[in-house]
Amino acid sequence: MAAFFIRDLQIWVSYRLSLFLDIVGLVGTALAFFLLGLAFEGYIPPMLEQYGGYFPFVIIGIAFFGFQSNGLYGLSGSLREEQLQGTLEPMLSSRITPLSLSLATNTFSFLRTLVRAVLFLVLGALVFSVDLSSMNIPSAIVVLALSLPPFLALGMLSGAFTLAFKRGDPVRLVYGGLSVLLSGLYFPYQLLPQPLQWLAHAFPLTHALSGLRAALLNGASFSEVSTQIIWLLGMGVVLLPLGIVALKLGHRKARRDGSYAQY
Amino acid sequence: MTAEDKILPKPLVSVRGLRKFYPAGRRFPWLRSKPPILALDGFDMDIFPGKIHALIGPNGAGKTTLLKILWNLIQPDEGLIESNHLADDDTVLVSGEERGFYYRLNGWANLVFFGRLSGNSRQETLSRATQLAERLRLSGILNRRYQTYSSGERQKLAILRALLQAPRLMMIDDLAKGLDPQATRELTDILLELARDGMSILLATHRLDLAAQMCDTITLIHRGKNIATGSPQKLSQQVFPHRHYRIVLSGDEVTARKILAGSITSDIEIKDGHLSAELVVSDEEELAKLSLTLAQNGISIIELSSLEEELETVYNHLLQDSDSNDG
Missing domain, CATH: 3.30.70.2750 (Alpha-Beta Plaits)
Known part of the structure; x- marks a missing residue:
């Protein structure tokens, strides 16, 4: 795990311009949503008042959405990159297990996303006057920690498709797209028609963002985010074994077809 | 026990009746699959300790498939692979391709990453890599990013990475691909030295001159079958x-x-x-x-x-014989 972390850090640091643009992008994104919030100030749905307006609502969404992106795309993206660089076969010859590979390829990007999320919050609080004075950090940490296993599991399903079929991964295409629309990333999912609101509950991101908003903006305690905790826990328990099995099957198919190096 | 059995040591690896089919896929899901592609067809081979064994054959003959099966990255459909107490990490495959490392990292960082994946600590990897780099005359370049390496340096780095595992069987796919004569000579010297130290080496190559010059045994593979095995002299005598x-x-x-x-x-x-x-x-x-x-x-x-026949002449005769027997 440490070897992957150091490797990813070294590669990330080697792209200095990208490092700089990452920070510029972060400020630009926050500013764009702040201005959007200002432009529609009079039209914001009343349910957002509990969060202090549209900007505090959306900044939590964009700050923490990266965890789902990393979980979902991290492993499959990394597998594909390793295939292109020709490093996948030497790596797999070290007999690294599918679970370790999934965790290892995500460790650095999860930490980077955490730093980005904290920077978003600091920027929001210091520059755009988001009120974080009542935030409940332990509740936020628990919600975030419990959202990682389902995100990782979805990434394993996606990685399994990459190994077995190379392209056309439905987890990435369908789930990734729908979750952005339905999970309350840019607007409250309660504004959607009732059937879509029910569907929204099938996405771990919905419960993660709702719990994080409650904990960080309203200071919700463990008991107040218990619904989200139970949803995330349940999703983790169901999806993680599925992800591990799928990844093993993906490896088995790639080994049988001799297609590890194909992309 | 025959006289030959007494002379020959026990093989490090014995391959018997290896068969491998690749799925050919289907153009549309509702159409019937195309017949699978036969990559290995009852392939037999023995690899002996401390010997250099060349695997020669036309493109698509099954060389890379065989190497990857021996490296455990491809699962055979049939056949038996017996090894003489060979653990998983006793076998390594070095690819002649110019990829396989992280372009943005320098040689040391690449070696440390792969060394740690093989279960060695950073210190152990660095200490072993330092000794090996000295031996392979790579010390001067390991501080540079991999993307700046020449083809010869890339192949040598791949050999260095393989040696970090202290393997008993090193397999090389496409030996000396794209290398100039000097780099080729350096590479073959290194391999001869490793074999002298007791390592078994299996080379898949199109360089028949190198195979004839440095290998103890040559196996000619064609359409997934072993059509001839022996020393360069024995193969020559078989044909002529x-x-x-x-x-x-x-x-x-x-x-x-x-x-x-x-x-x-x-x-x-x-x-x-x-x-x-x-x-x-x-x-x-x-x-x-x-x-x-x-x-x-x-x-x-x-x-x-x-007056020995050139290996290329022997190779062409054996291929023609095999084709006419099949046809």
Whole structure:
């Protein structure tokens, strides 16, 4: 795990311009949503008042959405990159297990996303006057920690498709797209028609963002985010074994077809 | 137990009846699948400790499939692989491709990453890599990013990475691909040295000159089958059972012509007062008899040199034979 972390850090640091643009992008994104919030100030749905307006609502969404992106795309993206660089076969010859590979390829990007999320919050609080004075950090940490296993599991399903079929991964295409629309990333999912609101509950991101908003903006305690905790826990328990099995099957198919190096 | 069994050590790896099919896929899900592609068809081979074994054959013959099966990255459909106490990490595959490392990282960082994946600590990896880099004359370049390496340096780094595992069997796919003569010589010297130290080496290559020059055994693979195995000399004899020599004699020309009449394949030339001709005999015994007859008739042999067929000629003959047997 440490070897992957150091490797990813070294590669990330080697792209200095990208490092700089990452920070510029972060400020630009926050500013764009702040201005959007200002432009529609009079039209914001009343349910957002509990969060202090549209900007505090959306900044939590964009700050923490990266965890789902990393979980979902991290492993499959990394597998594909390793295939292109020709490093996948030497790596797999070290007999690294599918679970370790999934965790290892995500460790650095999860930490980077955490730093980005904290920077978003600091920027929001210091520059755009988001009120974080009542935030409940332990509740936020628990919600975030419990959202990682389902995100990782979805990434394993996606990685399994990459190994077995190379392209056309439905987890990435369908789930990734729908979750952005339905999970309350840019607007409250309660504004959607009732059937879509029910569907929204099938996405771990919905419960993660709702719990994080409650904990960080309203200071919700463990008991107040218990619904989200139970949803995330349940999703983790169901999806993680599925992800591990799928990844093993993906490896088995790639080994049988001799297609590890194909992309 | 035959006399040969007594001489040969136990193989490090024995491959018997290996078969591998690749799915050919289907154009549309509702159409029937195309027939699978047969990559290995009952392939047999033995690899002996401390020997260099070349695997030669046309493109698509099954060389890379075999190497990846031995590396455990491809699962065979049938067959048996027996090894003499060979653990998983005792086998490594070095690819002749110019990829396989992280372009943005320098040599050290790449080696440390792969070393740690193999279960060694950073310190152990660095200490071993330092010694190996010295031996492979790579020390000067390991601080540079991989993207700046030449083809020869990339292949040497791949060998260094393989050696970090201290393997007992090193397999190299596409040896010396794209290397200049000097880099090729450096690489072959390294491999010969490793074999002298007891490592078994299996090379898949199209460089028949290198195979003939450095390998103890050559296996010719064609359409997934082992169509011939042996030393370069043995393969040559298999195709050309008669032995060819150049003989230089001193003595009476007419007598020499009479004695050698049935055995020479060229006209006798006279050069610097000596008679010279190409000779073909069926075996050593026939050669000994001829030598004795020449001596008894006052003709002395100044020089006798074996004329080996080029491996390329042998290779082409064996492939043609295999094709005509199949066809």
